[in-house]
Amino acid sequence: MTRSLSRLMPVFATTAVFLAGFLICSLAYPNFASLRVVMNLLTDNAFLGIVAVGMTFVIISGGIDLSVGSVIGFTTVFLALAIERWGVPPFAAFLVILLLCAAFGAAMGATIQYFELPPFIVTLAGMFLARGLSFLMSTDSIPITADLYSNLSDHAIRLGGGARFTVPAMVMLAIVAAGMALLHLTRFGANVYALGGSRTATGLMGINVARTTVLIYTLSSVLAGLSGIVFSLYTSSGYSLSAVGVELDAIAAVVIGGTLLSGGYGFVFGSFLGVLIQGLIQTYISFDGSLSSWWAKIATGFLLFTFIAFQQITLHMARRSRLRPAGVAQP
Amino acid sequence: MNFKALLLATAFSGALVSAGVHAADLTIGFSQIGSESGWRAAETTVSKAEAKKRNINFKIADAQQKQENQIKAIRSFIAQGVDAIFLAPVVSTGWDSVLKEAKEANIPVVLLDRDIDPSGKDLYLTAVTSDSVHEGRVAGEWLVKTVGAKPCNVVELQGTVGASVAANRKKGFEEGIASAPNVKIVRSQTGDFTRAKGKEVMESFIKAEGGGKNICAVYAHNDDMMVGAIQAMKEAGLKPGSDVLTVSIDAVPDIFKAMAAGEANTTVELTPNMAGPAFDAIIAYKAKGTVPPKWIQTESKLYTAADNPQAIYDSKKGLGY
Numbered sequence: 001m002t003r004s005l006s007r008l009m010p011v012f013a014t015t016a017v018f019l020a021g022f023l024i025c026s027l028a029y030p031n032f033a034s035l036r037v038v039m040n041l042l043t044d045n046a047f048l049g050i051v052a053v054g055m056t057f058v059i060i061s062g063g064i065d066l067s068v069g070s071v072i073g074f075t076t077v078f079l080a081l082a083i084e085r086w087g088v089p090p091f092a093a094f095l096v097i098l099l100l101c102a103a104f105g106a107a108m109g110a111t112i113q114y115f116e117l118p119p120f121i122v123t124l125a126g127m128f129l130a131r132g133l134s135f136l137m138s139t140d141s142i143p144i145t146a147d148l149y150s151n152l153s154d155h156a157i158r159l160g161g162g163a164r165f166t167v168p169a170m171v172m173l174a175i176v177a178a179g180m181a182l183l184h185l186t187r188f189g190a191n192v193y194a195l196g197g198s199r200t201a202t203g204l205m206g207i208n209v210a211r212t213t214v215l216i217y218t219l220s221s222v223l224a225g226l227s228g229i230v231f232s233l234y235t236s237s238g239y240s241l242s243a244v245g246v247e248l249d250a251i252a253a254v255v256i257g258g259t260l261l262s263g264g265y266g267f268v269f270g271s272f273l274g275v276l277i278q279g280l281i282q283t284y285i286s287f288d289g290s291l292s293s294w295w296a297k298i299a300t301g302f303l304l305f306t307f308i309a310f311q312q313i314t315l316h317m318a319r320r321s322r323l324r325p326a327g328v329a330q331p
Numbered sequence: 332m333n334f335k336a337l338l339l340a341t342a343f344s345g346a347l348v349s350a351g352v353h354a355a356d357l358t359i360g361f362s363q364i365g366s367e368s369g370w371r372a373a374e375t376t377v378s379k380a381e382a383k384k385r386n387i388n389f390k391i392a393d394a395q396q397k398q399e400n401q402i403k404a405i406r407s408f409i410a411q412g413v414d415a416i417f418l419a420p421v422v423s424t425g426w427d428s429v430l431k432e433a434k435e436a437n438i439p440v441v442l443l444d445r446d447i448d449p450s451g452k453d454l455y456l457t458a459v460t461s462d463s464v465h466e467g468r469v470a471g472e473w474l475v476k477t478v479g480a481k482p483c484n485v486v487e488l489q490g491t492v493g494a495s496v497a498a499n500r501k502k503g504f505e506e507g508i509a510s511a512p513n514v515k516i517v518r519s520q521t522g523d524f525t526r527a528k529g530k531e532v533m534e535s536f537i538k539a540e541g542g543g544k545n546i547c548a549v550y551a552h553n554d555d556m557m558v559g560a561i562q563a564m565k566e567a568g569l570k571p572g573s574d575v576l577t578v579s580i581d582a583v584p585d586i587f588k589a590m591a592a593g594e595a596n597t598t599v600e601l602t603p604n605m606a607g608p609a610f611d612a613i614i615a616y617k618a619k620g621t622v623p624p625k626w627i628q629t630e631s632k633l634y635t636a637a638d639n640p641q642a643i644y645d646s647k648k649g650l651g652y
Binding site: 029031032034036039040041044047141142143145150153154162164202231234235236237239242243244279282283285286288289290292293294 | 360389390391392393394395397398399400402403404406407408409410411412422423424425427428431432436448450526
């Protein structure tokens with residue numbers, strides 16, 4: 001029991017940072033501690049939360065996916081063109097883009113697996129490819145006027161005080177819950193942890209490494225596609241420049257959430273909190289109104305640094321007290 | 332920190348709105364695109380100064396060129412319960428749902444510098460923008476008046492191809508000189524709004540026009556290109572400002588320096604003060620319910636050597652251009 005509690009330490013730390021941050025903001029600004037601000041946090045960061053779930057799987061498996069931001073951009077442009085210019089019904093367009101994303105992710109996973117290339121390079125190529133394609137399709141911001149879009153973006157559960165529980169927020173919470181179940185309760189999830197511990201040992205254990213790797217990148221790209229759908233709902237438009245740099249925000253959220261960049265250890269819930277912490281910093285800055293918005297990046301950088309240092313210290317202490325060696329999953 | 336002052340200001344602004352509005356009680360949030368150009372940075376500086384003049388509690392969120400950041404900022408302004416929101420939209424589409432939220436919360440929105448898609452027309456109170464066709468027209472009319480009946484060959488340095496501002500400034504200038512058959516555009520090429528490209532294109536114009544002897548005036552779609560062109564003319568042994576007339580648009584500090592040195596003749600201002608008229612519209616709207624016109628056009632003021640360019644240079648150089 002105590003051991004499983006100490007395993008959860010990083011998530012507790014992230015939770016504490018989030019709660020402390022929220023408290024500080026609420027003390028500074030009377031309107032901050034409201035349901036409306038909490039709901040805005042969920043809605044405004046929904047697209048980031050969804051990709052962060054996929055990124056958690058990738059990083060726990062010892063990889064990285066730099067293509068997600070570009071996949072979001074590509075998805076928004078594709079949807080705008082498909083729905084507005086080619087007359088495809090929205091739901092059919094959603095299905096097509098998710099299948100395209102799945103194929104894209106599977107191709108990246110297969111390249112990483114069979115050509116034994118580092119994920120960094122393969123997904124970097126994927127990033128250029130997807131962003132380049134979206135520019136090729138259109139450089140303009142294209143409005144999406146389909147009825148479904150205005151209905152979905154107006155549809156929200158009103159919680160009083162102007163707070164709205166919106167569709168993007170619902171989708172993100174559902175994905176976070178599903179991600180937690182998939183990672184912690186299924187065999188696939190256990191394989192992801194094993195892969196991050198050691199690829200060779202995982203192979204020797206009789207786990208299908210190739211299949212797991214391909215599935216992980218497929219999952220990440222499909223979630224990026226879903227995030228793109230949510231993003232296009234959020235802005236009711238498709239734009240090739242949208243979500244530039246989101247992959248880095250997602251990686252930051254995952255690391256702040258307590259996942260080890262070297263793999264083998266981490267939690268979906270932590271990544272979710274990492275996303276909320278970044279959103280919290282941005283909200284604080286716009287409530288303040290006089291700080292440069294670049295402070296958000298500085299604060300995120302500082303938090304990242306602190307969390308990495310914190311991880312190293314706990315790892316070091318764990319080794320010294322002769323507990324389990326680092327990086328190996330619980331059987 | 333000035334937490335307390337801010338706390339008090341926000342608390343009071345909420346409480347006093349119903350008790351008769353006074354500028355000092357207003358809190359206004361401004362979602363700015365970023366600081367991609369000198370003009371944009373100057374707009375931010377001037378907006379802050381204008382807010383201070385009117386005692387308005389002014390909050391600026393810099394979106395770093397990202398629409399999602401602008402939407403987030405608008406949402407958090409609504410959550411704060413500000414009295415009005417200013418928005419300089421980075422793209423023209425995708426604002427409907429967040430502006431609907433502002434409308435539901437009874438927070439008026441004013442667009443600054445750029446417009447949004449017509450579908451959002453009833454979601455904002457007014458838009459304060461410059462008319463770039465008008466800017467070009469002012470430049471053209473000045474040239475016609477200055478040369479009189481004398482024949483005048485004009486070379487034109489265009490902005491970036493495809494940019495609406497470039498197309499509009501070209502169109503406006505042509506309208507401005509339409510009444511004078513003696514004023515003709517003989518060469519026109521893009522200088523991409525940059526100094527380096529402006530200089531390069533001007534050099535080729537000078538070569539093509541017999542060492543510049545046939546050129547009577549240069550029209551540049553922005554001051555930066557003109558500064559480059561002035562350099563090219565000086566290197567070719569011409570005297571810009573006397574041999575060759577110059578007229579350009581934007582009114583950045585460096586063109587005033589050139590005017591003070593007698594090397595440039597005139598510039599048409601794209602004012603960085605878009606917030607000033609917006610503040611006045613909001614104050615009138617909150618105090619008396621005066622609904623402003625849907626479009627507030629900013630003044631396109633013409634500056635010449637008679638306007639004490641050195642003093643203007645000194646006042647503008649600190650704005651962040």
